[in-house]
Amino acid sequence: MAEIPDDEYILKTTSACAGCSIPLCLRYITKAAGPDTVLVIPACCTSVIQGLYPNTAVNIPVYNVAFASAAAVASGMSEAFRAAGKKTNVICFAGDGGTVDIGIQALSGALERGTDFLYVCYDNEAYSNTGMQRSGATPLGAATTTTPAGKKEFKKDLDAIVNAHNPVYMATACSAYPLDLYNKVEKALSITGPKFIHILAPCPPGWRYQSDKTISVGKLAVQSGMWVLYERENGKISLTGASKAAAKKRIPVEDYLKAQGRFKTASKEEISELQQAVENNFKRIEKEVDGTC
Ligand SMILES: Cc1ncc(C[n+]2csc(CCOP(=O)(O)OP(=O)(O)O)c2C)c(N)n1
Ligand code: SF4
Numbered sequence: 221m222a223e224i225p226d227d228e229y230i231l232k233t234t235s236a237c238a239g240c241s242i243p244l245c246l247r248y249i250t251k252a253a254g255p256d257t258v259l260v261i262p263a264c265c266t267s268v269i270q271g272l273y274p275n276t277a278v279n280i281p282v283y284n285v286a287f288a289s290a291a292a293v294a295s296g297m298s299e300a301f302r303a304a305g306k307k308t309n310v311i312c313f314a315g316d317g318g319t320v321d322i323g324i325q326a327l328s329g330a331l332e333r334g335t336d337f338l339y340v341c342y343d344n345e346a347y348s349n350t351g352m353q354r355s356g357a358t359p360l361g362a363a364t365t366t367t368p369a370g371k372k373e374f375k376k377d378l379d380a381i382v383n384a385h386n387p388v389y390m391a392t393a394c395s396a397y398p399l400d401l402y403n404k405v406e407k408a409l410s411i412t413g414p415k416f417i418h419i420l421a422p423c424p425p426g427w428r429y430q431s432d433k434t435i436s437v438g439k440l441a442v443q444s445g446m447w448v449l450y451e452r453e454n455g456k457i458s459l460t461g462a463s464k465a466a467a468k469k470r471i472p473v474e475d476y477l478k479a480q481g482r483f484k485t486a487s488k489e490e491i492s493e494l495q496q497a498v499e500n501n502f503k504r505i506e507k508e509v510d511g512t513c
Pocket of ligand 2: 235
């Protein structure tokens with residue numbers, strides 16, 4: 221198990237909703253990164269959670285940037301630090317809307333240029349900050365304020381898009397498993413070049429569950445296989461943590477869905493399509509692990 225430093229860079233007075241998973245993610249990311257780090261944050265819940273200067277809850281430098289530009293800004297910042305002989309960690313911390321939809325062009329450019337940075341997409345599967353609108357990362361069947369009868373399309377496969385850029389390191393994580401996240405951030409930051417981590421980050425008001433259930437809902441996501449924990453180093457994939465068990469035996473997707481109000485309108489067909497997608501995804505991952513695809 222990793223040695224987790226006692227240092228805290230995320231203070232206890234954030235402006236997050238009760239039960240929000242974002243401060244938990246940030247806490248472990250910054251513990252792994254340490255004080256010589258700059259966070260680059262586009263418009264999202266996190267830009268509210270950080271608080272207003274001088275009463276900010278983040279104890280390291282934060283650079284707030286326009287929605288579409290996070291990875292481009294981080295790219296320039298990383299080059300400037302390296303040119304000055306500094307190893308300062310540059311970490312983009314952006315929501316799914318700011319990554320999967322709006323920031324994808326800048327992310328693609330930064331990955332292609334081989335930028336030495338870590339891009340973290342925390343995925344609460346909606347544009348939460350502006351009122352839970354549908355994003356490209358919202359799953360099939362989930363009700364949002366712009367899809368009140370449930371989304372009719374599958375979640376965009378951001379990881380496949382990132383993987384096509386062949387980054388030196390990429391991983392998934394979930395806020396319900398903070399040590400797994402800590403280990404992945406620590407490893408990512410020990411490697412030079414473009415790194416990417418995609419974190420499932422449950423949101424109580426958006427997903428419509430009680431705020432004390434953030435950890436259990438995150439665990440259900442992984443135990444059902446709706447979210448898979450893995451890392452990919454130089455193209456080689458390995459499952460981590462609870463996903464090793466989920467690859468062999470998993471709970472039904474329905475158990476994860478029924479823990480949240482946003483899937484109340486999901487039809488039987490949609491639930492079975494989601495279950496089928498989970499089975500197909502594990503088959504594909506197993507083939508990748510075996511080196512047969
Ligand atoms: C160019 C632009 N369009 C729209 C907005 C309004 N806006 C601010 S935050 C936000 C939602 C961000 O969603 P996401 O990136 O998923 O992060 P979350 O709020 O879920 O943390 C939107 C649409 C903006 N700030 N700039
Ligand atoms: S809306 Fe969701 S993601 Fe945003 S601060 Fe509240 S709980 Fe967190």
